[in-house]
Amino acid sequence: MKKEELLNLRNMGIVAHIDAGKTTTTERILYYTGKIYKMGEVDEGSTEMDWMAQERERGITITAAATTCFWKDARINIIDTPGHVDFTVEVVRSLRVLDGMIAIFCGVGGVEPQSETVWRYANKYNVPRIAFVNKLDRIGSDFNRVLEEMKTKLFAKIVKLQIPIYKKDEFIGVIDILERKQIIWDEESKGMKFYEEPIPKKLKDEIEFERENIIEVVAEYDDKICEKYLAGKEIATPEIKLLIRKGTIKNAVVPVLCGSAFKNKGIQSLLDAVVDYLPSPLDVEAVKGINPITNKEEVRETSDEVPFSALSFKLATDSYVGQLIYLKIYSGILRQGEIVYNVNRDKKERISRLLRMHANKREDIQEASAGDIVACVGLKFTRTGDTLSNIKNPILLESIQFPEPVISVAIEPKTQADQQKLSEALSKLQDEDPTFKVKFEAETLQTLISGMGELHLEIITDRLTREFSVGANIGKPMVSYRETIKTNSRGEGKYIRQSGGRGQYGHCIIELYPNTGNGFIFENKIKGGVIKEEYISSIKNGIEEAMTSGILGGYPVIDIKAILIDGSYHEVDSSEIAFKIAGSIAFREAMKNAYPILMEPIMKLEIYTPEPNLGEVIADINVRRGKIINLTEKASLKIVDAMVPLAEMFGYATDLRSLTQGRATYTMEFFRYEEVPDDIVKKFLDVSLYRKSVA
Secondary structure (H helix, E strand, O other): OOHHHHHOEEEEEEEEOOOOOHHHHHHHHHHHOOOOOOOOOOOOOOOOOOOOHHHHHHOOOOOOEEEEEEEOOEEEEEEEOOOOHHHHHHHHHHHHHOOEEEEEEEOOOEOOHHHHHHHHHHHHOOOOEEEEEEOOOOOOOOHHHHHHHHHHHHOOOEEEOEEEEEEOOEEEEEEEOOOOEEEEEOOOOOOOOEEEEEOOHHHHHHHHHHHHHHHHHHHHHOHHHHHHHHOOOOOOHHHHHHHHHHHHHOOOOEEEEEOEOOOOEOHHHHHHHHHHHOOOOOOOOOEEEEOOOOOOEEEEOOOOOOOOEEEEEEEEEEOOOEEEEEEEEEEOEEEOOOEEEEOOOOEEEEOOEEEEEEOOEEEEEOEEEOOOEEEEEOOOOOOOOOEEEOOOOOOEEOOOOOOOOOEEEEEEEOOOOHHHHHHHHHHHHHHHOOOOEEEEEOOOOEEEEEEOOHHHHHHHHHHHHHOOOOOEEEOOOEEOOEEEEOOOEEEEEEEEEOOOOOOEEEEEEEEEEEOOOOOEEEEEOOOOOOOOHHHHHHHHHHHHHHOOOOOOOOOOEOOEEEEEEEEEOOOOOEOHHHHHHHHHHHHHHHHHOOOEEEEEEEEEEEEEEOHHHHHHHHHHHHHOOOEEEEEEEEOOEEEEEEEEEHHHOOOHHHHHHHHHOOOOEEEEEEEEEEEOOHHHHOOOOOOHHHHOOOO
């Protein structure tokens, strides 16, 4: 790809809280750019990007869908992401590879819980963004209130570029502050036509004030223009746009536009902003990685002239071509039929087909260049987060971290004939979705599937039936508990076996410490060679394996620091497997005396309810062991923010409808793990044996 083409390329995502209008906005973008010739509607299940049957039936986005369109001189690769918290995985992996994004906010709902979540992920991956306040045609919408919430909840440094125009309470267009003009959209042409008019005289002072505010915010991003501004000279609109672009690419400011996607207003201005302010692949920092041969950091510039490197960020099963691997190409050129190297798996892979995607539609291409997002077929070993590179010039890029599942159900085939099909289908779904886990419980002989919420598992089981033709019975939802410790302790592990020939000998002593919120840490404090260096990693592996099943209820163990302090080895009988078993024994021994506790997932709950139902809603939360964090008001509704254990939330949607005659709505997302109260633990676990040492 030539430099001019790269400069005009935009890789962007559209992210928001559920029902803020992401898919409708994407549909309008495709229509106005000429990619499609008829606009579909989410409520009718006719949109291009929501192509799955489950999406069209429920009117929500479940999987991130990619497409490409053109606006003016720019090529725009778009990924439309889900807004429901159960499918956050799609947002995480998309933001990992995107150069920029549009954050959409509902003019009525404002900054909602999932808005905050995706904003945090965008901050983590340092993704430049512009904001679009949508649904300004709806009763109760308030553009300025949304801007204030962006400042207070997201700590965004906003640059307001537009002001909505109303005529007899009807949203008809916007005022472009920079260009000092009104833009009025034509209803009959479905927004294809719009008219530019001078701003009314009575608003001129207000617009000049807003324009001055913009310059004041962004002047610092160019010394020459800043000097010009301080000297009191007129700053031309192209100069201001250049400053906004610089601030946006630095992730220092967020340009804000407004409109109504459903009413076909504001989309052309939004596309102009994408081209004007979001970065090209050349504007973002070059990707860094580790050379697996030298173990040193390397930088790969976004260029066709340097060795190929790419990150796989999504797997999808296609009924026609098999497994699709979505790639973001960071450097070099990828050609159909080429052999590439999977650095994570140490495997060679052949690119059978190279595709450009439009939702679930495919277009074969012969090659793709640096900065591009494509899909390929034929990769046997590649999984989400793997790095593909040139065989002679390998590089390992940073992978993608995903949240852990919080809810499980038991699943079994309906018939013996479904047994093998179920196993294969679950394996494919697990490859596609890193937040979906499958585990076989040896004690109960049950297969457990785990996900991010009830809807997540509902979609999984629905796909088993429709896509894979597998009959399965599903059990009741179960909470994915965790175990940890409250105090430090010591444990000794010895594994000694003699069998006539060479035996087995492993011996280690470890200390365990609570490590709240910081995961698992292993530290080696062995001195004097009492254990050979080659066996240290085996002890760590043994501890990690033992942590997959704790001593209280067999749940995974989290937030522990293990320190290896002593041990011994045998010159002949010691082996890696012996020390791995010894490490496992030492861990379980230490955990027994470290006041083991059970941890449960706590959910962040936000409820929108009419005031007459507020008392019943709060009382119900208290019954569920919930804690009220905040009470606010928005658009005549009361908003209840609460923290509630997931174990108490099964079936809450039905209960809330009953309490409020269907007038209340809620959103819920995972927040953190907290200790389960003793009176709850005693209902299903006997923990007295492990707590007798702590009075």
